[in-house]
Amino acid sequence: MADKYTMPRLDFESPLVAALFEIERLRADIGTGDTPRDTFVELHQLFDLVMSVVSARIEGNHTTVYDALDQIDDSPKSGADQLREITNIAATARFIDxxxxxxxxxxxxxxxxxxxxxxxxxxEGDPTPGAYRQKEVAITNSAHVPPTWVTVHAEMSALLDFANESKPLHEQMLQIAVAHHRFVWIHPFRNGNGRVSRLFTYAMMRRTIFARRGFSALNPTAVFGNDRDAYITALERADDLSDAGTVAWAEFFVRGIRDDIARLLELQRHAFVIDELVGPALESLRRDGLTSRDEHATLRAALESGVVKAGDLEEVVPGTASHRSRFIRNLRERSLLQQAEEGPRFYRLSLARGPLAPRLIRRLDALGYLPRMLSDD
Structure with missing residues (x-):
């Protein structure tokens, strides 16, 4: 089993080494932006919902991201089977967080x-939730035969030992790529292995390249959703456990992570969030007649400052304090504003729920943040 977890030898001139160095350069900037933390966290929650849709779609679930936004709630026990699959994934990501x-x-x-x-x-359930399989399985449309169930616990022990090893910074992404493939190769459960492998990879990223950065980790599912066929093909190339196959898989994985970290850094820039993402979404609400001039000005003020209190809005919403209170209550009831952590009289934009969420999804798509798998939504 040790051979499975020997890091492959790399040619210094290979594209993989170049991508690994680029990730090292980029991750030095993780957590250094000026986007208000609450804004970034809520954008992360919205992105996690989208990635939950992608993870389910890789397994054949055809729920659109807009259907998920319309119907999903905070409980992992609600909705039809396909919606519940998505909710389960999103809730499990929050559990990991x-x-x-x-x-x-x-x-x-x-x-x-x-x-x-x-x-x-x-x-997409499993007859033994939370238990390793105790029978032989086959993977649909794959030539790979997973190891016998008798060895699954031992195989997973070796994988977890490797995943928990403290690696130098320049090896951590390669470690994550190898661990993701080996998880799928072991296929430890009767069903749900793909979904769990992607969350396992997310957990690894939290404890390595995103550790102590103060920001939520990048959800790697976007990489897998850009081209499902390429994802499966790259995984299968590593099934012989050779250095060449493992490097080919790692190149696919690391290139995608590199591109997504670069996009993540853009979300840390408050000017980008204002000018390119949330600002245009707010403007589309006003243009479509869903917000008034005063409402738009209030929401824009909340966007620019991160948090507003009623007293900050005297010029934007003239009149008495009780009038402003009713005005704010109306925006909260429509899920455009929500109470901020600072206290009951402080408010911030509602980004992951309400009318802004689908418009932010469209903006993320227009900016190239969403996997191609969602292009028909």
């Missing part, structure tokens, strides 16, 4: 991720 970034990856954690992912599902 609640863990200490440096928490080790354990059998208990992996099985808990699986239990949450398949909870209550019919078509």
């Amino acid at each position: 609640s863990l200490p970034p440096d928490a080790p990856l354990t059998h208990t954690l992996i099985r808990e991720i699986h239990r949450r992912v398949v909870d209550g599902l019919t078509r």
Whole structure:
């Protein structure tokens, strides 16, 4: 089993080495931007919902991202089977976010991720949620034969030992790429392996390249959703566990992560968020007659400052304090504003829910942030 986790030898002139160096350069800037933290976190939550749709779609779920926005709520137990699959993935990502970034990856954690992912599902469920498989399985449309169930626990122990190893910074992305493939290669569960492997990879990214940066980790599912066929083909090239196949898979994975980190850094720039993302979405609400001039000005003020309080809006919303209170309450009831953490009289934009969310999705798509898999939505 040790050979599976020997880091492949790399040609210094290879595209993979160049991409790894580029990631090192980019990640030095993670967490250094001026976008208000609450704004960034909520954009991350919106992006996580989109990535949950992508992860489910890779497995054959055809729910559109807009259907998910319209119908999904905060409970992982609601909705039809396809919606529940998406909600489960999103809720499990939030569960991972609640863990200490440096928490080790354990059998208990992996099985808990699986239990949450398949909870209550019919078509994409598992008869033994949260338990490694105890039967032989085959992977549809794949020549790879997963190891016998008798060795799954031992195989996963070796994988987790490797995933928890402390690697030099320049090796961490390669470590993550290898671990993702080996998880899929082991195929430890009867169903749900793809969804769990992507969340496992997300957990690895939190504890390595995003550790102690103070920002939520990049969800790597975007990489896999850009071209599902290329993703599967790249994975299959590594199934012989050779250096050449593993490097080919790692090149696919690392190039995608490099491009997504570059996009993430743009979201850290408040000017970009204002001018290119949220600002145009607010303008489209006003243009379509869904917000008045005063409402638009209020929402724009919240965008630019991150948080506003009623007293800040005297010039934007003239009149009495009670009038402004009713005005703000109306925006909150329409899920355009929400209470901020600073206190009951402080407000910020609602980005991940409400009328702004689908317009932000369209802007993210226009800016090239969304996988091609969602292009027909």
